[in-house]
Amino acid sequence: MYYFKNDYSEITHPDIMKALSLHLNDQYEGYGLDRASKSAIQKIQSFLQHDPSEIYFLEGGTQTNKVAISSFLRPHEAVISVETGHIFVHETGAIENTGHKVVTVKGINGKITIDEIQAVLDFHSDEHMVKPKLVYLSQSTEIGTIYHQEELLSISKFCRQHDLYLFVDGARLGSALTAKDNDITLSDLAKWTDAFYIGATKNGGLFGEALVINNPILQQDMRHLIKQQGAMLAKGFVLGIQFDTLFTNNLFFDLAKIANDRAQTIRDELDRRNTKWFVETTTNQLFPIFTAQELAVLESQFGFYRWAEVSPGQFAVRLVTSFATPQSAVDDFVKALQSL
Amino acid sequence: MYYFKNDYSEITHPDIMKALSLHLNDQYEGYGLDRASKSAIQKIQSFLQHDPSEIYFLEGGTQTNKVAISSFLRPHEAVISVETGHIFVHETGAIENTGHKVVTVKGINGKITIDEIQAVLDFHSDEHMVKPKLVYLSQSTEIGTIYHQEELLSISKFCRQHDLYLFVDGARLGSALTAKDNDITLSDLAKWTDAFYIGATKNGGLFGEALVINNPILQQDMRHLIKQQGAMLAKGFVLGIQFDTLFTNNLFFDLAKIANDRAQTIRDELDRRNTKWFVETTTNQLFPIFTAQELAVLESQFGFYRWAEVSPGQFAVRLVTSFATPQSAVDDFVKALQSL
Amino acid sequence: MYYFKNDYSEITHPDIMKALSLHLNDQYEGYGLDRASKSAIQKIQSFLQHDPSEIYFLEGGTQTNKVAISSFLRPHEAVISVETGHIFVHETGAIENTGHKVVTVKGINGKITIDEIQAVLDFHSDEHMVKPKLVYLSQSTEIGTIYHQEELLSISKFCRQHDLYLFVDGARLGSALTAKDNDITLSDLAKWTDAFYIGATKNGGLFGEALVINNPILQQDMRHLIKQQGAMLAKGFVLGIQFDTLFTNNLFFDLAKIANDRAQTIRDELDRRNTKWFVETTTNQLFPIFTAQELAVLESQFGFYRWAEVSPGQFAVRLVTSFATPQSAVDDFVKALQSL
Amino acid sequence: MYYFKNDYSEITHPDIMKALSLHLNDQYEGYGLDRASKSAIQKIQSFLQHDPSEIYFLEGGTQTNKVAISSFLRPHEAVISVETGHIFVHETGAIENTGHKVVTVKGINGKITIDEIQAVLDFHSDEHMVKPKLVYLSQSTEIGTIYHQEELLSISKFCRQHDLYLFVDGARLGSALTAKDNDITLSDLAKWTDAFYIGATKNGGLFGEALVINNPILQQDMRHLIKQQGAMLAKGFVLGIQFDTLFTNNLFFDLAKIANDRAQTIRDELDRRNTKWFVETTTNQLFPIFTAQELAVLESQFGFYRWAEVSPGQFAVRLVTSFATPQSAVDDFVKALQSL
Numbered sequence A, B, C, D: 001m002y003y004f005k006n007d008y009s010e011i012t013h014p015d016i017m018k019a020l021s022l023h024l025n026d027q028y029e030g031y032g033l034d035r036a037s038k039s040a041i042q043k044i045q046s047f048l049q050h051d052p053s054e055i056y057f058l059e060g061g062t063q064t065n066k067v068a069i070s071s072f073l074r075p076h077e078a079v080i081s082v083e084t085g086h087i088f089v090h091e092t093g094a095i096e097n098t099g100h101k102v103v104t105v106k107g108i109n110g111k112i113t114i115d116e117i118q119a120v121l122d123f124h125s126d127e128h129m130v131k132p133k134l135v136y137l138s139q140s141t142e143i144g145t146i147y148h149q150e151e152l153l154s155i156s157k158f159c160r161q162h163d164l165y166l167f168v169d170g171a172r173l174g175s176a177l178t179a180k181d182n183d184i185t186l187s188d189l190a191k192w193t194d195a196f197y198i199g200a201t202k203n204g205g206l207f208g209e210a211l212v213i214n215n216p217i218l219q220q221d222m223r224h225l226i227k228q229q230g231a232m233l234a235k236g237f238v239l240g241i242q243f244d245t246l247f248t249n250n251l252f253f254d255l256a257k258i259a260n261d262r263a264q265t266i267r268d269e270l271d272r273r274n275t276k277w278f279v280e281t282t283t284n285q286l287f288p289i290f291t292a293q294e295l296a297v298l299e300s301q302f303g304f305y306r307w308a309e310v311s312p313g314q315f316a317v318r319l320v321t322s323f324a325t326p327q328s329a330v331d332d333f334v335k336a337l338q339s340l
Helices: A014-022 A035-048 A061-072 A114-123 A149-161 A173-177 A186-192 A222-228 A237-246 A251-272 A292-301 A327-338 B014-022 B035-048 B061-072 B114-123 B149-161 B173-177 B186-192 B222-228 B237-246 B251-272 B292-301 B327-338 C014-022 C035-048 C061-072 C114-123 C149-161 C173-177 C186-192 C222-228 C236-246 C251-272 C292-301 C327-338 D014-022 D035-048 D061-072 D114-123 D149-161 D173-177 D186-192 D222-228 D237-246 D251-272 D292-301 D327-338
Strands: A054-058 A077-082 A102-105 A131-138 A165-169 A195-199 A209-213 A277-279 A285-291 A305-311 A314-320 B054-058 B077-082 B102-105 B131-138 B165-169 B195-199 B209-213 B277-279 B285-291 B305-311 B314-320 C054-058 C077-082 C102-105 C131-138 C165-169 C195-199 C209-213 C277-279 C285-291 C305-311 C314-320 D054-058 D077-082 D102-105 D131-138 D165-169 D195-199 D209-213 D277-279 D285-291 D305-311 D314-320
Touching: A014 A237, A014 B014, A035 A054, A035 A186, A035 A209, A035 A237, A054 A061, A054 A222, A054 A237, A061 A131, A061 A165, A061 A195, A061 A209, A061 A222, A077 A114, A102 A114, A114 A131, A114 A149, A131 A149, A149 A165, A149 A186, A173 A195, A173 A251, A186 A195, A237 A251, A251 A285, A251 A314, A251 A327, A277 A305, A285 A292, A292 A314, A292 A327, B014 B237, B035 B054, B035 B186, B035 B209, B035 B237, B054 B061, B054 B222, B054 B237, B061 B131, B061 B165, B061 B195, B061 B209, B061 B222, B077 B114, B102 B114, B114 B131, B114 B149, B131 B149, B149 B165, B149 B186, B173 B195, B173 B251, B186 B195, B237 B251, B251 B285, B251 B314, B251 B327, B277 B305, B285 B292, B292 B314, B292 B327, C014 C236, C014 D014, C035 C054, C035 C186, C035 C209, C035 C236, C054 C061, C054 C222, C054 C236, C061 C131, C061 C165, C061 C195, C061 C209, C061 C222, C077 C114, C102 C114, C114 C131, C114 C149, C131 C149, C149 C165, C149 C186, C173 C195, C173 C251, C186 C195, C236 C251, C251 C285, C251 C314, C251 C327, C277 C305, C285 C292, C292 C314, C292 C327, D014 D237, D035 D054, D035 D186, D035 D209, D035 D237, D054 D061, D054 D222, D054 D237, D061 D131, D061 D165, D061 D195, D061 D209, D061 D222, D077 D114, D102 D114, D114 D131, D114 D149, D131 D149, D149 D165, D149 D186, D173 D195, D173 D251, D186 D195, D237 D251, D251 D285, D251 D314, D251 D327, D277 D305, D285 D292, D292 D314, D292 D327
Parallel strands: A077 A102, A077 A131, A131 A165, A165 A195, B077 B102, B077 B131, B131 B165, B165 B195, C077 C102, C077 C131, C131 C165, C165 C195, D077 D102, D077 D131, D131 D165, D165 D195
Antiparallel strands: A054 A209, A195 A209, A277 A285, A285 A314, A305 A314, B054 B209, B195 B209, B277 B285, B285 B314, B305 B314, C054 C209, C195 C209, C277 C285, C285 C314, C305 C314, D054 D209, D195 D209, D277 D285, D285 D314, D305 D314
16 A cells, blocks of 8 residues: 655665765764765755855754754744744644743644744733744744745744844745745745755655854854754764765756655646645645545545544545655556546 | 764665565565565564564664654653764754754763763753653663663663663664673663664665664554654555565674674774774774874775874774675775884 | 732741741751651641541742643643633643643633533544643632632532542642631641642742642552652752741741732722722732823832723723731822822 | 751841831832842942942842852853862752863862863863853852952953853852952952852841843843742842841941951961861861861761861861851850860
8 A cells, every 4th residue: 555644654765775875894984074075065055055055964853953943042032923933733742841932823724924923022022921022933844835935025024123033944945945835945945044954854854953053143153053952963974975976967956846746646636626735835735625424435545644634524634645655656646536 | 994983875785686686576565564565574573572662764874763762752851862972962952953962971982871860960960951751871882881680770770760761772773782891682771661763774775774662652653753854754665675684694793793804804903003992892893092193004005084183193093894805905904003 | 119910929937937047057868858848737737637638849830830730631631711811821832741731711800600611512422633621710800809608618519520630730829718708717728629729839938839639549659749840959958947937836827818908998099989890809819990190100110010901091000919018008109199 | 955057056146136127007019129139239339339230139048049140041051169068069960960060179278279160171172061151259268268369360360251141159258358368359250250249148137149240242131031040039129128228337247357356266276286187278168187086076066067088097187167156156166175
C-alpha cells in the first residue's frame, strides 16, 4: 500500500547517499567545522546574497525551533504564532520547556496577519503579562499554504517597526519556494527575516535543517547555544555533505518541485471532480474533503491521515507527496478517484 | 597528515552505508516506530537479556545525557559526577540548562568511588542544598579507563541502597566492552544500572546513541520527553537501520575491537620505550607523556590533542583511534616513535 | 478618593500587626521551623480534618502557583486552566518559565467544566503533544464566581478517574468560603483536591499564602523545592504569626465576610436599579455594566478598573472590596449610584 | 538560652513596626508602585549618587540572587563564584534551576581574586564549555570577611575589561559598610558594580532586599522578570515602608553597627584570650576555634553552629550577632569565656 502520509517516509535521495559514500575513509573536522559544511554554507550563501547571514546545520525541525527561539529570547519574552503552528501543537511543549510562552492567534488559512499581531501587542500591556517579542510563522504553513511577497514583506516591516523578531520555520521551505504561485526567494527571506531555516528532512535529506540567522545580534554565541541544547552533531560533516549536495545543481529545488508536481496531478483530478477543499494549497500537501463512502474506498488502497470532520460525514484528509513519490503512485490515486 | 584526534572523524562503516542504501525507495513509519528500529531493538534486547529494559535511539551523546537526566530527575535533584565528566566539562552546561546541578568529586583515574558518593550524600544534609539523586559515570571514562565488574557492581549496589539512580554514559561503550581486561557485558549493564547508552557515533555509525532504560519507573512517557527535547528524529529509521546493522554479526563489537587493537599497537611501542603515562588505559584512548622535543617531531607528522602540561616541558597528549584507523597509520606512528 | 481597585491595598488587620509587635525581642527558628508557624499549622489542620495534609507558608499567589505546579509536574506535563486563569493571563508566563505549557479552555462564568477537561484529554492523544496532568482552578475565580460543592466534587472525581491532579488557587479563598451561597469547607478542599492554598495577602494579611498539599506523593521534598524557587522566607515566623492570628477566633473568615458584606451593599443597590451584570457573583468582586455617562460620574469619585467594553458605550467595570473597606465608602458609592 | 545562630532570628526593629502600624487604613498602589516605595527609592538614591541606578524591592536573598542572575544572563552564560558562595552551597541549586552553571574557584578568606577569575576565563575557551559572564561575590562574605576598596575596584576594572558583569550579594551589606576597617560606600558600589543589593532581612527588617541595578542594559524589563519569578509582592508598600524607615536617620547603618559592636565585644575577649580564628573578620560573624571541652561549656549556655572540625578536637564555630542582640547576651558570653 502506498502512503501519502508524510514527506519524511523515505531514506534520502540517491545523490545524497552517493555523496556520503564517496569518501568513507576520509577524516573530517568535528562539530561542523569541516570542509563539507563550509562548502555547503558557501553554496547557500550564494543564494542568500546577504552578507550578514550565518548558517548552522541542525538535525530536525523541532530541534531547530527550540534552539533558535530559546537562544533569541530573554526569559519573559514570548512567541506569537497561529494556533495551528507546529511549535504550539506538535512539539510536546518544546518551546515552553525552554521557559517561553507561545501566544496564539487564529490566523487565516494557516497564516498570521498583521492585525492579529497588533492585537497581541495591544493586549500585552504591562509587566503582569509576557512580552511578545518574536513572530513565528511557517513557509509553507502547517496546512500547506504559502505567504506571498506582499504578505511577508509587510509582516517583516511591521516586525521591524515594533521591535519584534521575525522567525520563519522552513521545514517545508522547498515546497513553498517551488510552488507555482511563489514569488519569494531565499534572498528575500534573508533580507526580510531575522532568522529562518531550510528543511532537508522533508525534502530529500536523511535529516537536517539549515538555520540561517540574518540578524547579527542573534548570531552571538550560537555555537555555544547549539551545543548546550544537545544539537551539535559530532559528525557535522554528515549534515554538511547533505546540504552541499542539495545546493549543487539545484537539487534542493528539483526535489521540492517533484513533490509539488506529484501533488498537482492529484489536485488537478480533484478540481476536475469539483471536490471541496478544507484549504486550497499549491504545495505538496493537499486537504480535500471526502464523504465516508469515498474514504472507505480510498483508505482501502492508500495510507493518509484524516485531518478533521468538517461536517457530519464530510472528512478533510491530508495527502502529502515527497521527492520520492513515484508518478505511478499518483496515477493510481487518480484512478482510484475516478473509480469513486 | 593522519589525525589521532577523535573517533568521530570518519563518516561511517561501509556496512552501514550499504544498509542505508539498500532500500532507498521504501517507505517507513516516522519517529522511530518503523520496522528497522524494531528489529534493531530486538537485536539489542537479545544482548541485554533483561526483559524490563526499553531502548530509544537518539542522535548524540550530549543530547542523550540531557534527555535522560532531565527526564529522570525532579527539579531539586542533582547529579554526582567526577570532575572530568563529559557533562561537567564539555557540554556547555547542557545539564544545568535543564535546571539540575552537577555535583563533582575528584575520582581516581577518571572513575568515581563509593567513598566519594558517600561524602556527597553526607554533605547534602538539608533542604538548603540540592538532593543528589543520580550517579553519572562513563564507560569507558573521559580518560579512557574502564570500570571493572567488581567496581561497577558495588557502585550499583550502593546506589540501590541509597535510592540513587545509576546512569552510564556509553558514548565509548564499545571500546570498553572489547577492552582486553573488560569483564562486564551489556547484560550486566542492563541489570546493574537504571539506564545506560550504547554509542554508535564514536563506533562506526553516522551518528546515534541507543538509550537503554532498565528501570521501568524511568521509562514512563519517555517518547514525550524525547520529543520535547527536540531529540526525536522524524526519520527514526535512519537510526534504526544503523543499529540494526551494528548488532548484526557482532559488527558493533568488531569495530570497537579494531579501534582498541590500533591503540594497542601504539601502546605496545610506548611501553617498550618506557614512555610515562598520564593515565594507563586499555581502550582506544592513549595518554602518553612526551617532551617538547618529542612533540615537535610527532606533531609535524600527526594530528592529536595536547591534554595537559604535567610538569615543565612534559606534556600529556591524547591519541584516539577509531574503527577506521588504518593499520598503516599506527605503523607510521610507531615508526615516528622509533625515530625519536 | 476611595479605591475599589483591589483587596490588597491596605497594610494589614490591626490584630495581625499587634501579634507581630508583641514579641519583638524574641528569637525564632529560621525558615519556617519556628513555634509560630507550627502553631499556625496546627490551627489550620483543625479546620482541614485531613491527616495526610501538609502546610507550607509562602509569600504570594504567583509564587505559590509557580512553586506548586513546577514541583508537581514532570517536564512534559501540562496544566489545564480556563483562559481567564490568573496563571495564564497575569503572571508573566511564570508557569511556562518553569517549562510547562498551560492549555486553556473557555470556561463558563470563569469556571472550568468536566466536558472541557475531557476535550483536552481527547485532543492530547500522543507524544507529539504535551500531557495534560493538572487541573488548575481558582476559588473564587478571577471574575468572582465560586464553584459549588456539586461542581467541585464532580471535577475532583473526574480528576482522580483520569489520573489528573487538582490544584485550587485560593488567593481569594476566604471570600469564597464566606459567600452566602457557599457550600464548601476547608475540609472538603483537603479531601477533594491534591493541593490548594489559603490566601492571606488578599484577606487581611501583610502577605502570605498557606499552601496545603493533601496528596502525600506531592509533598515529597517540598522544602527543597520551595527553597530552590527562592520562596522560603528566612523569617518564616513572620508568616507563621500572621496565619496563627488569622486562624485564631475565626479572624480569617470574619475578615472575608466583611469584604463580602461590603460588596453586598453595593450589589443590592445595583440589583435594585436593575443594573446589568457582566457576570453575577456573590464574593468581594462585582462586575456591573455602566454607560459611559454613568462611568464619568462614578470615576470622578471612586477608583476602580474598567474590565471590558461589552457593547458600544457599555462598560463592564470591576469593583473590589476588602477587609478594610469602610462601610462609609460603600455608602458613598451607593449614594453616587443613586445620584446617577 | 540565647542564640548566636543568626541575624534573622528576631522579628524587626521597633521603628519599622511602628512605621508599618501608622497608617493601617490607608490605601496604597499595588506591586511596588506606591508612594512609600518611591520615597524609599529616593532616599537610597541619595546615598548612591549615581543617576543611572534603578532600585527594586524583593523579599529575600536567594530570591534576589535568582531573579538578578537569571535576568542578566543568556542561557549559555555562567556565574563565577567562590566555592563558599551562598548561591553555590545554600540555595538548593536555585541558580542552576534557571539554567545557569555556577563555576567555582577556591577564593582566599572567602573572597574571589582576579587571578582566579582569569584562570576561569582561560579555561573556558570554546563552545563546548559555558561562557563565564558574571562574577558573583558577597559583601560581607559567607565567612564574614569584607572586600576593601582596592580589591573591589580592581575586580570591577577587570570585569569591565573582560566584558563580565559584577554582581554583589549584599544580604549582609550593612555589616560590611559599618565594619571598622571598611573603606567602601554605597556610592562606590553603585559605580563599580553592575548590580548589588542591600539586605534588610539580616539587618533589622521583617524581610526584604533592595536590588540596585546600575547597568542600564540590565534594567530592561526588570519588572516583567521580577513578576515572572513570583517575586513581585502585591503589597509592595510593605517593603517600601521598611526601606523608607531604614534609610531615614541612618537607621540601616545604626542597626548594622549595633550588630558589629556586639560582635566586637566577643572578639575582643577572644583576642585577649589568644583564641585561634578559623578566619579573622570585622563584621557580625565570628569564627573562633574551640576545643571540645570549651564547646561543651559554651553549648550548654548558648546556641550557635559548629562550622568545621579544623583538626582533631579543634572546632571552628560561627557566632552571629544582630541588631537585636542585647548587650547582656554578649556580656554573658564573655563571662562564659572567662569561666573556661
